[in-house]
Amino acid sequence: MTSRLQLARSLFVRRWGEMGGYWGISRTMAEIHALLFVSARPLCTDDVMDQLKISRGNASMNLRALVDWGLIDRVHQLGDRKEYFRADTDVWHMFETIMRQRRRREVEPVFATLERCCEMVRAPQGAPGGDDPHEAAEFLQRLDDLRRFLTSMGRLFELVLLVGPKGVEGLAAAMTPPPGTRPRRTRTRAAGRP
Numbered sequence: 001m002t003s004r005l006q007l008a009r010s011l012f013v014r015r016w017g018e019m020g021g022y023w024g025i026s027r028t029m030a031e032i033h034a035l036l037f038v039s040a041r042p043l044c045t046d047d048v049m050d051q052l053k054i055s056r057g058n059a060s061m062n063l064r065a066l067v068d069w070g071l072i073d074r075v076h077q078l079g080d081r082k083e084y085f086r087a088d089t090d091v092w093h094m095f096e097t098i099m100r101q102r103r104r105r106e107v108e109p110v111f112a113t114l115e116r117c118c119e120m121v122r123a124p125q126g127a128p129g130g131d132d133p134h135e136a137a138e139f140l141q142r143l144d145d146l147r148r149f150l151t152s153m154g155r156l157f158e159l160v161l162l163v164g165p166k167g168v169e170g171l172a173a174a175m176t177p178p179p180g181t182r183p184r185r186t187r188t189r190a191a192g193r194p
Contacts, residue, residue, distance in 0.1 A: 013038070070088070072087045
């Protein structure tokens with residue numbers, strides 16, 4: 001008979017796996033991370049394969065990726081030749097690691113692309129293409145808006161890391177609206193646009 005703890009663990013692993021796509025990682029990688037996060041003891045590759053019903057290759061590849069991300073560590077047990085793995089259970093450190101990896105893998109390449117696109121449009125006038133100057137200006141403005149937004153979000157992320165978990169809890173508490181009030185939704189518009 002399956003215990004309540006086993007059922008709860010399975011539910012958590014499944015839901016964490018579903019979230020993996022939002023992080024830009026595979027479902028299996030997220031499920032392995034969740035399994036190790038809620039396991040009281042380090043698990044070997046065979047344990048992971050058995051509990052998640054995945055192949056050795058899939059388990060090995062995703063365990064390596066999680067080690068590379070810094071979300072799990074390899075541990076050795078005396079007298080056992082198998083390699084064991086355990087998750088970093090510090091939630092704040094886990095959040096920081098995931099966000100830094102996502103920024104490195106997703107946001108930084110976007111910055112590079114924004115720069116390259118702007119350089120292409122700002123090429124000297126003698127270059128082929130004959131672009132409409134108004135369209136080019138609008139294009140550059142939109143890319144600049146995106147760059148400034150991403151830069152601001154990066155600064156906000158660094159500020160969150162600076163204040164730490166206690167600071168974030170205090171900030172969240174201070175920003176929580178009183179019961180029964182609905183937060184106002186605002187939409188900003190760039191100057192000179194309808």
